[in-house]
Amino acid sequence: MSDTGASEPSEARGATQDAAPTAGPSVRQLLVMSVPAIAIGVGSAVTLWVLNSVAGLLETYLWQTLPAVFGADESTPWWIFTMLTLIGAAVGLVVWLVPGHGGPDSATTELSGPxxxxxxxxxxxxxxxLGLAGGVSLGPENPIIAINAALSMALLAKAAKVPQQLIAALAIAGTIGALFGTPVAAALVFTGMVGAMKSGGSLWDRLFLPLAAAGAGAATMDLLGGEAIAFHLEPMGALQPIYLLTGLVIAAAAALLGIVGAWVFPYVHRAFHALRNPLIITTLGGAVLGLLGVLGGPITLFKGLEQTGELLKNPDDYTPGQLAAFAGIKMVAMLIAASAGFRGGRIFPVVFVGAALGLFGSAVIPDLPISLGVACAIMGVTLAATRDGWISIFIGVALVGDVAVIAPLCLIVLPVWLMVTKAPELLIKPRPAGVSVRNPDRPHA
Incomplete structure (x- = not known):
């Protein structure tokens, strides 16, 4: 009888060896690397807190102190229009004339770079x-991550001899942890990212350092008194079969709105950028945002987290028509802001849209629990915007503060994912070249 092992072709033996899992990092390596990971997480949170604090002070001046001088307040229509137009002009001047030009267009970049x-x-x-203080409908995530990643790579790449790809990943994790006030959000984001990386060890070996950075960022932000994303609505109670159907209707409708927004996005972006001059682009964008702000009122301004809290604390104060209008106006405002050269992320405005749609759904669909309606809508529109099921489920659950909605969300997300997986992305392509966490060998935004 012949020896099958001896007769095995060399190519097959090579393939077998290549397929064998490589060893993961040692305990010592993880411990040593946890020091810069924690430092990056703390630094990322401090940077976010400083910029949020400065923006908060400027916001108070622009929307409370200054309008009072002219006999107006934050809800005065002419003040909303004037302020957003002037903020657009100010941002345009920076993008046009200041060295660095405000960094890359946020409409063309993801959280992973460039x-x-x-x-x-x-x-x-x-x-x-300027955008956060001026009422622009974008969140801080893209610019803040860009700042933290660039600073971390510059400070630690040589001193700690840490690969730039890892440093950028830790800065992303630390900033996400600080933004959402919990390392869980960063861990969920990175489960998808590390799955594509060619590195050995278990999943938790690869999540160890990002989780350390995210935990440090979240804890630091909490100690500094950062904003929380958790609110508390009336619990869902015992799951009823009908909830799966009504929840799916809400989630699908929210996802559809997100898909429509993603389909329109390139056309709006192209129309604004056809004007070429950044000052003209952002000034016009600010004026349009001002008109939308007059139409929707102060609750449709700014990044949307505080305004989401206002909706969820007093849902009975708004009619279904108002809630639908809030959702539509905020979606349009986000698309205008992202298309007109303002710098910022799209997650927080999308969450506001989902909250308004969820309250609308619970108001018009009999017996739909408010917590499930809001969670489903937030999950649906966030899924369309981010293409990340884990983070979409997490945000939906975290916002309503009811763990009972996890089970129906995990079922409802499946058909909604089929809706969005081949739909247009909420991103402008082609994307500029630069460092990418997911694949440093080729440009990826």
Whole structure:
């Protein structure tokens, strides 16, 4: 009888060896690397807190102190229009004339990059503070991650001899942890990212350092008194079969709105950028945002987290028509802001849209629990915007503060994923070249 092992072709033996799992990092390596991971997480949270604090002070001045001088307040229509138009002009001047030009267009980049050089960071910080304080419907996530990643890579790449790809990943994790106030969000995001990385060890070996950075970022932000994303609605109670159907209707409708927004996005972006001059682009964008702000009122302004809290604390104060209008106006405002050269992320405005749609659904569908309606709508529109099921489920659950909605969400997300997986992305392509966490060998935003 012949020896099958001896007769095995060399190519097959090579393939078998290549398929064998590589060893993961040692305990010592994880312990040593946890020091820069925690440092990056703390630094990321501090940067976010500083920029949020500066933006908060400027917001108070622009929307409370200054309008009072002219006999107006934050809800006065002419003040809303004037302020957003002036903020658009200010952002346009920075993008046009200040070195760094406000960094890359946020409409063309994902959280994983590309990341700018150090010279661009002051201009990025300036435009993100102006946008947050001025009422622009974008969140801080893209610019803040860009700042933290660039700073971390510049400070630690040589001193700690840590690969830039890992440093950027830790900065992303630390910032996400600080933004959402919990490392769980970062861990869920990175389960998808590390699955595509060619590295050995178990999943938790690969999540260890990002989780350390995210935990440090979340804890630091909590100690500094950062914003929380958790609210508390009336619990769902015992799951009823009909909830799966009504929840799916809400989630699908929210996802459909997100898909429509993603389909329109490139056309709106192209129309604004056909004007070429950044000052004209953002000033016009600010004026359109001002008109939308007059139409929707102050609750449709800003990044949307505080305004989401206002909706969820007093849902009975709004009619179904108002809630539907809030959702539509916020979606349009986000698309205009992202298309007109303002710098910022799209997650927080999308969450506001989902909250408004969820309250609308629970108001018009009999016996749909409010917590399930809101969670399903947030999950649906966030799924369309991010293409990340884990983070969409997490945000839906975290916002309503009811763990009972996890089971129906895990079922409802499946058909909704089939809706969005081949739909247009909420991202402008082609994307600029730069460092990408997911694949450093080729450009990916």
């Amino acid at each position: 990341f700018p050089g150090l010279k661009a960071l002051p201009s990025i910080a300036l435009v993100v503070v």
